[in-house]
Amino acid sequence: MNDVVEKLLIWYVNNKRELPWRKDKDPYHVWISEIMLQQTRIEAVLSYYEIFMKELPDISSLAAVEEDKLLKLWQGLGYYNRARNLKKAAIQIMEQYDGKFPTTYVEIIQLPGIGEYTASAISSICFGEREVTVDGNVMRVFTRFYNDEVNISKNSTKKIIRDKLLSVFVSDFGLFNEAMMELGERVCIPNGMPKCDSCPLQEKCEAYHNENYYLFPIKDERRSKEEIDMTVFIFVWEKKTIVQKRKNAGLLHNLYEFPNMEGVLSFDEVLDYGSRYGTVESVSPSISYTHVFTHKKWKMQSYFVFMKKINCSNLFSSISSIEVNFAMPTAFSPFLYVLKEELK
Numbered sequence: 001m002n003d004v005v006e007k008l009l010i011w012y013v014n015n016k017r018e019l020p021w022r023k024d025k026d027p028y029h030v031w032i033s034e035i036m037l038q039q040t041r042i043e044a045v046l047s048y049y050e051i052f053m054k055e056l057p058d059i060s061s062l063a064a065v066e067e068d069k070l071l072k073l074w075q076g077l078g079y080y081n082r083a084r085n086l087k088k089a090a091i092q093i094m095e096q097y098d099g100k101f102p103t104t105y106v107e108i109i110q111l112p113g114i115g116e117y118t119a120s121a122i123s124s125i126c127f128g129e130r131e132v133t134v135d136g137n138v139m140r141v142f143t144r145f146y147n148d149e150v151n152i153s154k155n156s157t158k159k160i161i162r163d164k165l166l167s168v169f170v171s172d173f174g175l176f177n178e179a180m181m182e183l184g185e186r187v188c189i190p191n192g193m194p195k196c197d198s199c200p201l202q203e204k205c206e207a208y209h210n211e212n213y214y215l216f217p218i219k220d221e222r223r224s225k226e227e228i229d230m231t232v233f234i235f236v237w238e239k240k241t242i243v244q245k246r247k248n249a250g251l252l253h254n255l256y257e258f259p260n261m262e263g264v265l266s267f268d269e270v271l272d273y274g275s276r277y278g279t280v281e282s283v284s285p286s287i288s289y290t291h292v293f294t295h296k297k298w299k300m301q302s303y304f305v306f307m308k309k310i311n312c313s314n315l316f317s318s319i320s321s322i323e324v325n326f327a328m329p330t331a332f333s334p335f336l337y338v339l340k341e342e343l344k
């Protein structure tokens with residue numbers, strides 16, 4: 001890669017997208033953007049990033065924010081533990097580093113929620129450390145470029161690729177990392193044809209010369225996800241509905257949801273469930289929706305449960321205040337949508 005690395009850097013400087021976190025090399029900006037970008041596309045992150053920075057412009061404001069407000073800002077990005085870890089790390093930076101972001105990979109990787117990739121990105125881009133970021137994009141470019149048959153599903157592969165890339169002769173590893181990531185996202189793309197004609201690595205790329213880019217990268221078939229059937233209850237009573245807070249541990253903990261139960265309930269069982277909250281006027285099936293998490297799928301069938309009378313102390317909320325006051329994960333957004341349509 002040494003022969004074409006200069007071309008890669010020039011390509012990046014001339015073609016990079018203008019993104020808000022690239023305006024400076026402020027580690028707070030790079031950090032927040034990197035965490036938001038995990039599993040989420042750049043286009044989707046832009047508006048979240050802008051609002052987040054307006055509300056929490058620096059490490060001290062992040063360290064001091066209320067958890068409910070933080071989760072609300074994060075709503076829609078998923079993986080809420082990432083947001084919680086941001087706050088934990090900000091508190092640690094305030095206490096341990098007097099509010100100043102640590103400057104070395106070794107220190108940065110000690111912070112909660114920061115793994116090898118993010119620590120490498122921050123330390124190389126913001127502090128000029130010799131570190132390499134290796135994600136799916138970079139592994140794809142690497143294995144195509146070298147026709148390398150290494151299995152990218154193996155945990156050890158990242159380290160192998162990282163070590164090889166560290167030997168590339170380049171003075172600015174931050175720039176090199178950004179260029180490789182951008183190339184993987186926009187040129188050496190995963191599905192369909194890579195855009196080899198506009199690729200700065202083309203001259204030395206083995207996949208291009210062998211016309212076998214489609215063989216790389218090599219990976220195991222993904223494990224199938226655990227599927228869980230669920231029944232979701234959308235209560236309706238005087239333009240209000242029930243929301244409940246999830247347990248304070250486990251998946252989506254401390255977020256708000258519509259009441260639900262594991263399993264596919266019959267119509268009569270749904271009626272029975274509704275009766276726990278008062279007198280049911282009627283029940284009707286609503287949408288079904290499947291939400292996919294990293295390791296599991298929730299296959300959800302929802303029911304409207306219209307109530308005549310309520311005799312419970314659950315949290316009844318008007319629909320508009322759900323949106324303002326409660327962080328509700330994306331898994332439940334379709335039900336909120338149909339509820340709003342129903343009550344129009």
Ligand code: SF4
Binds near residue numbers: 141201206208
């Ligand atoms: S030449 Fe084509 S296959 Fe090779 S790195 Fe560039 S885009 Fe990927």
